[in-house]
Amino acid sequence: MTDTVAQPTADAKAAPDTMAWDSGLRRLMMIYLPLGCFVLILLFPFYWMAITSFKPNAELMNYKAHNPFWISSPTLAHIKHLLFDTAYPRWLWTTMLVAIGSTTLSLVASTLAAYAIERLRFRGSPYVGLGIYLAYLVPPSILFIPLATVVVQFGLFDSPIALILVYPTFLVPFCTWLLIGYFKSIPYELEECALVDGATRLQILRRITLPLAVPGLISAGIFSFTLSWNEFIYALAFIQSGANKTVPVAILTELVTGDVYQWGALMAGSLLGSLPVAVFYSLFVDYYVSSLTGAVKE
Amino acid sequence: MSVTTLPPLALAHRQPSWLVRLFDYKPFLIAMCLAPAIGLLAVFLTYPLGLGIWLAFTDTTIGRKGVFVGLENFQYLLTDPLWWNAVFYSVVYTGIATFGKFALGFWLALLLNNHFPFKSLLRAIILLPWIVPTVLSALAFWWIYDPQFSIISYLLVDVLHWRSSNVDFLGSPWPARFSLIAANIWRGIPFVAISLLAGLQTISPSLYEAAMLDGASAWQRFRYITFPMMMPILAIVMTFSIIFTFTDFQLVYAITRGGPGNSTHLLATLAFQRGIAGGELGEGAAIAVSMIPFLVFATLFSYFGLARRKWQQGESND
Incomplete structure (x- = not known):
């Protein structure tokens, strides 16, 4: 804890009183040991999820004969059951469509909105920005009951289109907020030059601002994709039929049956359902971290 | 930049159609740019928010349009022990979880602020629990909390011999609450x-250098530099965290569904049970609306409580 603060600032040896603190053992005890514990605890549920999905049922239910932390005879039975005996591929496909649809919709809407608020300055633009920001503070738990009646009114109940239209309510505020920050960092002079050269505003947006804001767009896009992949309460409330469910809802409502839980299949479903976001995330880690921290710093 | 884009721009300028001119008219362009975002938010956020407050004052059920009943729903809630139970657990859940998250999260942030190999890899790995769909990791926790095959029980009973019987994580109220x-x-x-x-x-390293020259101890550097400088960001992150913990739904719904004996209902899960599963839309909406005062209070408290202290610190430091 203590040299945490000192370390990045200056060579700790510079100050005489910190010399004793910088010994290797101290560093091990104060940094690496707690860090190791954190990583172990944060990752253990995933390890447990993964190892359960490949364990045969006999091993799952017998800790006396088999060490539970390892698999003696790995099996693909749970995954095979999931892919061929349930509608799992269909759920994955629905989730993918919903995530891509709502991400595209909110990216378009929030790029335009952020551009209008940040670049086409008009009277009251800060208030519009504030209003959109406040929309982010309205949690879905308050909205899902009235939204269910709205969805029924529109005749979209039990349709994935309802989810594509509803998810932007929490994606647009976030993306707009993020993109306003990105647009701010692009020098205004570039646009002025283009204006002087006779470009229209839309041309400026398409040829100057957007190309420079590509990192921001990627950040907003992957964030939206993850958030819509993970969404649960709206999907639970608006989708009724088994075939149209998204992965998180379907696993909980379709795979959890009876009194004896099929832990192998449940964990395999969770693992497969987490993989797309995890892969997506690992490809864009830097954008992800910068968008998370950028949005907070804004 | 302007040189490379000049030729096509000049071309467009030579033949301006009325459409191009319309889109270059600033008020029209502003309206067009804001329309999609504002439209979506108005139809699917502002309108439902208002509708929800209206529903809370009616006796609507699924399939039947309700009539205005005034405060009846809220009067009923005040006499409903389940609602009081949910309020109690929501407050406990938010309080303890927020404290735990910030204590451990701040510690982890301080650890990660050191120099060590594979730092960015580690940072990427650490975010995983937040990336993976909550319901899916909740299922993993459900399995970890299994009464018979819990791996924690196995560790405590068979490996460490600290206990003689399995831990009953989700079977009785208080253990279930703390497990969640x-x-x-x-x-x-x-x-x-x-x-x-x-x-x-x-945080600028020069602040720490100055403090070290003045002979500040490590604790003093943390207490008088790190902590005050972190106040603004703490205020924002904590506001978000409190709002989304108080209105949490997924974890509880996935692991206990409010059980055992309705002891782990949060307001959101109770609203779902009454409103969607039970069909009493009016009552469910009333439960959801009853979260709003708590949220406003928590937001004001965390935001102004923390932000004000930051201003005071700022003044005395300047």
């Missing part, structure tokens, strides 16, 4: 840690 809180803290730590790490990295 532990899962929530697990999921919240990465977000807090990575956000606070970003804040830590913006």
Whole structure:
């Protein structure tokens, strides 16, 4: 804890009183040991999820004969059951469509909105920005009951289109907020030059601002994709039929049956359902971290 | 930049159609740009918010349009022990989980602020619990909390011999409540840690150098530099965290569904049970609306409580 603060600032040896603190053992005890514990605890549920999905049922239910932390005879039975005996591929496909649809919709809407608020300055633009920001503070738990009646009114109940239209309510505020920050960092002079050269505003947006804001767009896009992949309460409330469910809802409502839980299949479903976001995330880690921290710093 | 884009721009300028001119008319362009975002938010956020408050004052059920009943729903809630129970657990859940998340998350952020090999890899790994769909990691916790095959019980009973019987995580009220809180803290730590790490990295090293020259101890450097400098970002992250912990739904719904004996209902899960599963839309909406005062209070408290202290610190430092 203590040299945490000192370390990045200056060579700790510079100050005489910190010399004793910088010994290797101290560093091990104060940094690496707690860090190791954190990583172990944060990752253990995933390890447990993964190892359960490949364990045969006999091993799952017998800790006396088999060490539970390892698999003696790995099996693909749970995954095979999931892919061929349930509608799992269909759920994955629905989730993918919903995530891509709502991400595209909110990216378009929030790029335009952020551009209008940040670049086409008009009277009251800060208030519009504030209003959109406040929309982010309205949690879905308050909205899902009235939204269910709205969805029924529109005749979209039990349709994935309802989810594509509803998810932007929490994606647009976030993306707009993020993109306003990105647009701010692009020098205004570039646009002025283009204006002087006779470009229209839309041309400026398409040829100057957007190309420079590509990192921001990627950040907003992957964030939206993850958030819509993970969404649960709206999907639970608006989708009724088994075939149209998204992965998180379907696993909980379709795979959890009876009194004896099929832990192998449940964990395999969770693992497969987490993989797309995890892969997506690992490809864009830097954008992800910068968008998370950028949005907070804004 | 302007040179490379000049030719096509000049071309467009030579033949301006009325459409191009219309889109270059600033008020029209502003309206067009804001229309999609504002439209979506108005139809699917503002309107439902108002509708929800209206529903809370009616006796609507699924399939039947209700009539205005005034405060009847709320009067009923005030006499409903389940609602009081949910309020109690929501407050406990938010309080303990927020404290845990911030204590551990701040610690993790301080650890990550050191120099060591594979730092960015580690940072990426640590965010995983936050990336993976909550319901899916909640299922993993459900399996970890299994009464018979819990791996924690196995560790405590068969490996360490600390206990003689399996831990009953989800079978009785208080253990179930704390098990859920532990899962929530697990999921919240990465977000807090990575956000606070970003804040830590913006603190100028010269402040620490000056303090070390003045002979400040490590604790003093933390207490008088790190902590006050982190106040603004703490206020924002904590506001978010409190709002989304108080209105949490997924973890509880996935692991206990409010059981055992309705002891772990949060307001959101109770609203779902009454409103959607039970069909009493009016009553469910009333439960959801009853969250709003708590949220407003928590937001004002965390935001102004923390932000004001930051201004005071700022004044005395300047």
